[in-house]
Structures are given as C-alpha cells and as structure tokens.
Amino acid sequence: MIVQTFAIASKDLRSELRTRYAVNALLMFVVTSVATILFALREDRVSTDVLSGMYWVVVFFSGTAGLSRIFVGEEERGTALTLRLIASSSAVYFGKLLFNCLQTILLVLAATVLYLIAFPEFVIRSAALFAATVFLGSLGFAAAATIIAAIVAKAQAKGTLYTVLSFPILAPLLLTVIQTTAMALDGAEFSAALGQFQILFGYICAVVGLSFILFDYIWKD
Amino acid sequence: MVSLTRRVIPPDFVCEKSVNDKSMAIMTGTIILSAQSLGKKFNRRTILDNISFYLSAPSSLALTGKNGSGKSTLCKMIAGILEPSAGSVSIRWEGQIGSAAQCIGLVAPYLNLYDEFTAAENIRFLSRIRSRMPNEKRFRILMEQVDLWKRRDDEVGTFSSGMKQKLKYVFALVHEPPVLVLDEPTSNLDDDGVRFVGNVVEDQKRNGLLVVATNDADESSWCSEQIHLGEHEL
Numbered sequence: 001m002i003v004q005t006f007a008i009a010s011k012d013l014r015s016e017l018r019t020r021y022a023v024n025a026l027l028m029f030v031v032t033s034v035a036t037i038l039f040a041l042r043e044d045r046v047s048t049d050v051l052s053g054m055y056w057v058v059v060f061f062s063g064t065a066g067l068s069r070i071f072v073g074e075e076e077r078g079t080a081l082t083l084r085l086i087a088s089s090s091a092v093y094f095g096k097l098l099f100n101c102l103q104t105i106l107l108v109l110a111a112t113v114l115y116l117i118a119f120p121e122f123v124i125r126s127a128a129l130f131a132a133t134v135f136l137g138s139l140g141f142a143a144a145a146t147i148i149a150a151i152v153a154k155a156q157a158k159g160t161l162y163t164v165l166s167f168p169i170l171a172p173l174l175l176t177v178i179q180t181t182a183m184a185l186d187g188a189e190f191s192a193a194l195g196q197f198q199i200l201f202g203y204i205c206a207v208v209g210l211s212f213i214l215f216d217y218i219w220k221d
Numbered sequence: 222m223v224s225l226t227r228r229v230i231p232p233d234f235v236c237e238k239s240v241n242d243k244s245m246a247i248m249t250g251t252i253i254l255s256a257q258s259l260g261k262k263f264n265r266r267t268i269l270d271n272i273s274f275y276l277s278a279p280s281s282l283a284l285t286g287k288n289g290s291g292k293s294t295l296c297k298m299i300a301g302i303l304e305p306s307a308g309s310v311s312i313r314w315e316g317q318i319g320s321a322a323q324c325i326g327l328v329a330p331y332l333n334l335y336d337e338f339t340a341a342e343n344i345r346f347l348s349r350i351r352s353r354m355p356n357e358k359r360f361r362i363l364m365e366q367v368d369l370w371k372r373r374d375d376e377v378g379t380f381s382s383g384m385k386q387k388l389k390y391v392f393a394l395v396h397e398p399p400v401l402v403l404d405e406p407t408s409n410l411d412d413d414g415v416r417f418v419g420n421v422v423e424d425q426k427r428n429g430l431l432v433v434a435t436n437d438a439d440e441s442s443w444c445s446e447q448i449h450l451g452e453h454e455l
Contacts, residue, residue, distance in 0.1 A: 007349040011335075014346070018337045078333035084302040085332065086322045086351040220304045 001091050008087060008095025012070070013102070021073070026066035026107050033058045034114045051115075051122050052181035056174055058111050059104075059141065060166075067103060067145040068162040070096050071153035080153070089216040093146070097208070100142040100149075108134045125187030133184055133193070136200040137177035143204055144169050147211035150218045173203055252278040252324070252399040253313040254299070254430050260307035261294050268294050272308070274448065278399060281422075281431040283441035286450030292434035293329065295450070296404045299432060300327045314399055322351050326393030328386070329404035336378030340369055340388050343377055344395055355395045363391045366417055382409040390421065399429040406433055406440060419443075 016022055037054055046054075074080040083092055112134065115122040124130045144166060152162045180196040259272040269291040276282055284292045297303035299310055301321030312324045334343045341360075348355045364370040367387035377385060386409045393401065406422075407415050422443050425431040435441055 003352055004350055007346070007352075011346045011350065014342075015335065015337055077336065078331060079335055081297075081302050081332050082334065082347065083350070085300055085325070085327055086347055088322070091350075220302075 001088060001094075004087050004091035005094040005098065008083070008092060009098040009102075012095070012099040016099075016103075022066040022069045022103060023106070025069075026062050026103065027110055029062040029065040030058060030107065030110050030114060033061060034111070034118055038118050045121060046119075048121070048185035049178075049182045051119060052185060053178050055111060055115055055122075055181060056137070056178050059108055059137075060170065060174065061163075062107055062111070063104065063141060063145055064163050064166065066107075067100055067142070068149040068152050070100055070146065071149045075153045084219065089219045090212065092219060093150075093212060093215040096150075097143060097146045097211075100146045101139055104138040104142040104145070105135070108138050122185065124184060126184045126190065129188060129190050129193055130181065130184035132190070132197065133177055133180040133200075136197065136204065137173065137181075140173045140177075140200055140204045140207065141170065143207040143211065144173065147207070147215065147218075150215060154218065154221060169207075173200070176200055176203070252430055254310070254400055254432075255313075256299070256308065256310045258308035259295070259298060259305050259310065261291065261298065261303070262306045269298075269305075269450070272448075272450075274446075276430055276446070278430045279427055281426045281433070281444035281446065283444035283447045284432065284434040284450060285436065285441050285447060288436075290450040292450060293331065293404050296327070296329060296402050296432065296434050297331075299400075300325050300402050302327075312400060323353065323396070324398055325400045325402060326396070326398035327402045327404070328389045328393045328406060329402075330408060331404075332389060334377050334385065334388060334392060337376060339374050339376055340364070340380075340391075341373040343388070344392060347392060348395065351396065353396045359397070360391070360395055363394055366420075367391060368413065383411055383414060386410055387414055387417070390417070394421065400432070401425045401429065402432045402434075404434040406435065407437070 037058075071080070074083060087095075116124075148162060148166045148169065151165065155161050176196050176199050180193050180200075183193055183196075253276070255273075255275045257273050259269060260267070261269040268289075272295065274282070284295055286292055294303065298305050301310070312321065314324050334347075338346065344355055344360060361370060364373055367390060369384060369387055369391070372380070372384070377388065380388065401421070403418075403422075406418050410418065422431060422433070426443070426445075431444065433440055433444055441447060
C-alpha cells in the first residue's frame, strides 16, 4: 500500500507540475486576498490577534479554491474509475492526503512570505512556535480538505458545497491555529502552547482516522 | 478442458458452467470468476437483479441486452469499480482470492487515461500504482501492434478517440491479466484496430477469461456463453 500511496502522490505532483491548475489558483487567491486586505487597512495598525485571524482566513479561502480539485479533477476527467480499478481505497486516500499536505504547506509558505512583506506588524517573534503551528495547521487543514473534497466530488453543486461543508469541520482547527499564531507573533514561549498542540494533534488523528474509515464508502459509492 | 456450449440465458438466470470442475480448477491453479445473486439499484431503480454465474478459464462470456439493461453496470461490478447493492463477485486465481487490480484488464468508454501525460507515462504511472511495473518488451510489442509506438511520447490529450481506445487496450493488457473485460470493444476503432481486438479476443479465449458487453451480434458471437440482460420494472 505504501508503494501505491507514493505512486498516486507522485502522479498527482507530476500532473500538477504539468497543468499548474491548483497551484496557480491557490497562489493567485493568496496574492489577491492579501492585496485586498492591504488596500482595506491602508495605514491602520492592527493587533496580532487580527493579523493571525486574517492570515488563516486567507489560507482557508485559498484552500477552497484549489484543494477540492484533487478529487473533482479525477471525476471530471473520468479517471476516477481508472484509479478505482487499479488501486485500493486506502492507497488513494493516503496518496491524495499526501499531495494535499504538500499543496497546503506550499500555500501557507506563500501566505507567510506575503504577510511578512505586506504587513510590518506581522513579525514572527517565536519562530519555533510559529513553524510548529503552521505545520500542524497545514496537516489538519489538508486532512479535512481531502475527505471533504472526496464527498464534494460526488455531488452536483461542487463549487459551493466545499465551503459550506468545510467551515464547520475546520472551525475547531481554525480557532486553535489563530490563537496559537497570535501567541507566536506575540513572542510566547513554545511550552505555553502545548495545550493547543495537543488539540491540533488530536484533531489530525481524529480527522485522518474517521476519513480512513469513511473513505471506502465515499470512494466506491 | 471443458467443452462449452453456446446458450442464451434469460434475465434472472443462473449460469453454472463446469460446476463439476470447480474443485479441480482451484487445485490446478486456474482462474475462476463467479457472481452470486448480484443486484444493483440506483436510488429506487433496479438495474440488475439476482444475477449469478460461474466461469473457469478458458472461457468467454458475452453480455447482451438493450441500452440501459445493465451491461456496463455488470462490467463495472465484475471489475470491482462499482459496489453491488446485493450479492458479490469473486475471482479466484491460483486457488486464492485475487484482487481486481491484479487480475482484471478493463477496456470501456467510461475508463479514461490522463490527457496531460504521454502514452508511455500513462502506462508507467498507472502500472506503478497497480504495483506491477510493465514489461518493457511487452509494452513495446503492444504499442507496435496498435500502431502507437511512434506516438508514445505524445500527450494523450492530442490523441484521437480511436487512438485513445487503442491505448486503453495497451493499458488493459500490459500486465497480462487472466480476466479481460471489454465493454463496447470496437467503438471508435478503424479496421486495423478491429483486427487487433479480434486477435486479443482469440488469445484471451485460449488462455484466460473473456467478458464482452456489446449490442453487436458479431462481437457477441466471439463468446461461447451469453447472458441476455432484460429490463426490470421500476
């Protein structure tokens, strides 16, 4: 299964490098939304709480633009049945999860660089805390996005359904990462956020575990 | 070797071919495809109901019936890409339960390859996902037989529908599957392509199991067994 998982992720990566559909959509959304926030704020100075909130709002909506493509693209091109024929459900799930993790990490890196350039108040005072937050946040975000994308791919209203479904599932994750990112910007100690990391770790385990159980039913329906 | 007789089986049939050879077939390491009480409903509409059959290699089965009678649905369930609402399909290969990914080659209009990859990349990537790297020699022979070897480094998106159909045959045959399922086997193919399919069919009938879903009388005559699928009431 591990070989199949990496083969599927590798196939998706090569496909993305060739078409650049999702990466372009994600990056353009990040640039557009950061520019819009910049225009709205002008000279106003904002708190770290607001900045970290806006940072994850950008990540959330940018993810909406690109991450759901992982299954929608397969269904639209008629290649989902081909994958179903040659790979186990678990290999498909973990392969897609792995690729979505890569995409999400790229997304948060792009958002971080843009924020550092655009907002002078966005200063990472606790680098380790920030890195751990965005890493765990990315994994949690990718885990939720993958299973939601699998559900959405089977539905008629693919465009709007992803946002509607993802918000309640991602709300606990967003609340936690916004809070922890604000702590990192304020320069809090790493140990002060251990409780939040436990929540993030638990969230990732719960979402991946439930997704693994549910995916077979969704994929073969 | 079991002598086969051609017969047309009505809806709600049971096709028990070579039942007496079942234990012998498993012992000698052949391939067996069986379906027990298969049924499929989409919402409240019954597409297939109580379909059972048993085939051991070498053998061939034609699935015929009107449009909407469930031929493609049955092909998908045999290939393991659609879950039945009732019953089950099983493949036994070398006396063990075989996975559809390893045992089945499927050519069908609804099974697409990746347009953004070249023909060679498609076969390589999909074989890697299948965990069976292609035999390069066999890949080249198949590509030459369908006259696509010179186009192996071209993106599939630039292929005509007939060329894509030929590439689907390469994809289905490159891992030498013991069970070959063909849904509308000659659609979009030119005369050379139809001849190639004829050769594939003859080879598969000799060495494995062949299932063909078609409305064409010539194509259904390739097979020794036939299942005529009927319509079901809503």
